[in-house]
Amino acid sequence: MLTRQWVHGWLLLMPALTFIFLFTHIPAVVTVWNSFFSTARGRRPSVFVGLDNYERLINDPVFWKVLSNNLWFALGTIPTSIALAIAMALFVNRQFLGRSLVRMAYFTPTVLPLIAVANIWLFFYTPGFGLVDQILGAFDHGQTNLLGNPDTALAAIVVVSVWKEAGFFMIFYLAALQAIPPQLAEAARIEGAGGWTIFRRITFPLMMPTTLFVSINAVINSFRLVDHIFILTAGGPDNASSLLLYYIYETSFRFWDTAYGATLTVAMLALLCLLAIGQFFLFDRRVHYK
């Protein structure tokens, strides 16, 4: 009887696990393995090169550039979109005329493909012609080229990502807000607490699990989503707006250096694990309300 349970259990899992292992776990392991080999080119087969790829990685200025870009991208995107998401949730949590319209406005960018979003914003950023320049032009500001300037390209991309993601995070905060018992705020108000104090002392701490969840999601997304880079800047100018996954794509599918691509992927995997562990410990002490 017990063994039959085992067999049934295993059979139920088998189809899904086959695909999950085939396209996630096995590739992850093989990627690590491949990073110790050279890329096969023409008649030269792939050979074991030990740590050569990693040596190249450490000495690759572009790798460090995209890594720091990714860091700045995450730092620019995540706190801003979380702050905006909380503001949106607080707004929409009130009763007022047109509330569902406002909520729809916040959430709509989430439904759009990132590629479409990038197209729309590319038009915004068009030098001399796009809406950004038209608005600035009204204030007698000269022509800008936000995407073509190494100093502003990444920031311009951060803005697009914030626009896309804030509404998505809003709904989690909305759910969290609705789960907070209203008596807490009432009690605080009787004690004479103002709106800001209530938010800082009651609402925000109670939403900490949501913040943890959202920020993990956001960090993963900041590594995983690079679609808009293709449309907006193609990583340029001079890699100023390239992110790690985009660099992996370029290395592996434009220059067909798959061994180095695998090495870059290993760096990405290591980083993701590190972040997951770090975030877990960092937040663990502050999240009491699970």
Add this chain to the structure above:
Amino acid sequence: MTGYDRALTILGAAMLAALWVLPLIYAVWTAVHPSEYEARFVLTAPLTLANFIEAWQAAPFARYFLNTFVLVTVIVICQFVLCTLAAYGFARYRFPGRDILFSLVLLQLLVMPDILIVENYGLLRRMGLVDTIAGIALPYVASGFGVFLIRQTFMTVPQELDDAARIEGAGPLAILWRVYVPLAKPVYLSYGLVSVSHHWNNFLWPLIVTNSVETRPLTVGLSVFSAVDSGVEWSVINAATLMTSGPLLVAFLLFQRQFVQSFMRAGIK
């Protein structure tokens, strides 16, 4: 709550909302007006559908729509079947290695196939599936997220219902189909909506796998179309952009509440 405070909140909410829809409104504006009005905002500007027609004829969007439709349907159906079976196994069976396997499945929430493009492409090439819709779909047909979501729901189903069905002589699959699946309907709706919008919008992996009109989904088709920047007018590109996101957008406007609740439910579990 003072009236002043309240008015300020509503004002803030409305201003942020206006800022948030501005890009979209602008895209709609350029798409439904002749290109002379791309940057001139006069209410009397003549409305036109010419941009949409031009975009539709300039690239094989009908084919792209079909490809995306097939792709999304295949993925969602496979996900439902595979994830349901696995979720049932994890929720109601005891066997050695279950917890280890489950944590391995959860690992996919962190390390997604999206990141492992180099090795997955190599695998696909060895399988001879490059440039096929099946090739785009395969890495996603089983999802750790789906298994997790459905398992959570199955665990809330009372064991007594399961036992009762078993006493009446129903086999494991019959129990799953008659007891568990009907009770989990809202979760399937949520997961379905999230999954459809995710795969409708997916870009990087399809870009790598496909290189012909017959397999390209909408997102890749759109990027190919707008990359030909020689001569294609912005109004036409914006029309194409809206067209490709159109079905999702319309579905969202119609089922706004379900969408929001679905994403919420999918995230909270």
